[in-house]
Amino acid sequence: MSVESINSYDELPYLFNAMPYTQPHRIAAIAQLFGMNPPAPETARILELGCASGGNILATAYTFPKSRCVGVELSARQVAVAQQAIKELDLKNLVINQINIMDFDANAGQFDYIIAHGVYSWVSPTVREKILQICQQHLSPMGVAYISYNTKPGWNMRGTIRDMMLYHTQNIKDPLERVAQMRALWKFLADATQTGQDSYSLFLNEEFKFFANSEESYLFHDFLEEENNPIYFHEFVTQAAAYQLNYLGDAHLHTMLASNFPPEIAQTLELFKDDLVHQEQYMDFLRNRHFRHSLLCHQQVPLKRAISAERVTNLSVVSSLAEVQSTEIPQGKKCFINQSGNLVTDSPIVIAALTYLLEQLPRAVPFVELVEQTQTRLPANITADKEAIFNHIADIILQAYTKGLIELQVGALPFVLQAGNKPTVSALARWRVAHGLKLNNLRFENLNLEHPVVGALLPYLDGTRDRNALVTILEGKIADKSLQLNVKQAGQEIQIAPEQLKELLMQALEESLKALAKSALLIA
Ligand SMILES: C[S@@+](CC[C@H](N)C(=O)[O-])C[C@H]1O[C@@H](n2cnc3c(N)ncnc32)[C@H](O)[C@@H]1O
Known part of the structure; x- marks a missing residue:
C-alpha cells in the first residue's frame, strides 16, 4: 500500500492478534545464541512500526509492565481502538502515535527492539527505506530489529493468484465485496481444475485449500492491496546492509539450518557454509518460501555464528514433547512427540528432563532449574554428576531447538500454573473477550477455549472473587438458563439433584481453572 492509499486499513482494519515470534523474549534468545548480549525485554524500550490496532504491542506492554513501548500507525480507526485498549487496561507503559512512518520523530531516542511485522513488503520503496533508516538510527547498540516480509520464490507463484484477483475485482470498491468476489473466482478456478494433475491445477487447488479459512481482512490486505512487493531474501539483506544493518538470523531459527534437510540435500547446502545468506537463499529456493521474519542488528556487533550448547544455559525452555507408545519405536528407546x-x-x-518440562508446560523452565530437577528424577541405578547432566541437557536442548521442536526464551512470563484463592485471568485476555476478539494468552498465542463453564466464568475472574463467590455466579447462570451443565452417566444425560449442584459446579470450576492455567491465562 502506498502512503496515499493507507485508508484501506481504515476501511477494513487488520487482524487484531499478537504474534509469538515477534516478541522480544524470544528474539533475545536467538540473539544470545549468536553471541549477542541484548537488553532484557522486561525493562526494554520497544517500538512497533505499523502496529495496526496494537495486537502485538499491547500484549508486549501488558506482559512486561516495566518495559516502555511505542507504537506507530497511520490508520486513525485502528489507532482509536488501540487508544481505547490502553485507557481501559490502564497501560502506563505504552504510547501509540498516529503518524506516518515517514514522519517518525528523529528525537524519539533509542529502542532495544524494533518490530515491523507485515509492513515492509506492503509499502512503497520510500517507506521501506525509512523503516531501515529508523532501525539504523534508533536501534540501541545491542538492540535487535524484527522485519517480516513476503518473499520470493514463493510469492512469484502466489503473485499469479494476486494478479487474477486484482483483475477480477478492479471495478469493485467495497473491500468485503472484493474479498467475496475473490473467493468466488478462486473457487471457480479450483473447481474447474479439481481433477487436473498438471502443476497449475495442483497449485490452484492447494492454495485454495490453504487460504479457505483465512479471515477477510487477511485476504484483502495480502492479495488485494495496491502495494505488495515480495523480495528475495538476498535483496532484503542487501537493502539492510545499505543502512549498516547486519542479518542476525531468522525468528524461526530452525529454518536457517542445512542439517534440517535430508542428508543428501544438506550435504550440497554445506558447500555454501561460509556464506550464510547465499546458503539461506538456496534454502528458500528449495522450500519455495513465501514469508520471512528476519532479525537485524548493527553491523559492528560481533556475532558468533557457531552456536555452542553452553549458550542455552542462560535461557529458559518450553517443551510440549510428550512420550508416545508405538510398536515402531526401537527396543529400549522412548519417543517424544x-x-x-x-x-x-x-x-x-x-x-527425565523432557518429562519435567511437560509437567511444567506452558511455563518456561530456567535451564539451571531443569538440570536440578532432572538430577532429582533420575532412576536410582543411574549415577551421573551434575556437570555431566548439565552438559548432556545443554546438548539435547540445543539439538531440539535447532530442529524447531522446543522453544527458548529469555526470562519468565507472568502466568501461574495454579489458581490462587481469588483466581485471576490476564486483564488483556478478559478485555479481548469482552470486545469480541479471539482469546490470546500470556504466551501471545490465539486460543480456542470453547468450554461453556470457562466462557461463563472468564469475565468474573478478575481477582475479586473466591471460589464460593464464583460458584454462586455459576448457580445464578444455571438458574437463568444462560449456562447448562450436562452430566452424563454411561453415555446418558442425567438430571442433577439440587443438592448435588453446588458440588458439581465446584468440580467444574476447578477443571476450568486448571484448563485456564494450562493455557497460560492465569496471573493469580
Ligand atoms: C499488515 S498490517 C500489520 C499490522 C501489525 N504489525 C500486525 O502484525 O498485526 C500493516 C500496518 O502497517 C500500517 N502502515 C502501512 N504503511 C504505514 C505508514 N507509512 N505509516 C504508518 N503505518 C503504516 C498499516 O496501516 C497497517 O495497519
Missing part, C-alpha cells in the same frame, strides 16, 4: 516433530532417545537424563 509434538506437532513439530519427534525426538527418540534412550537417555534417562533426556527422558
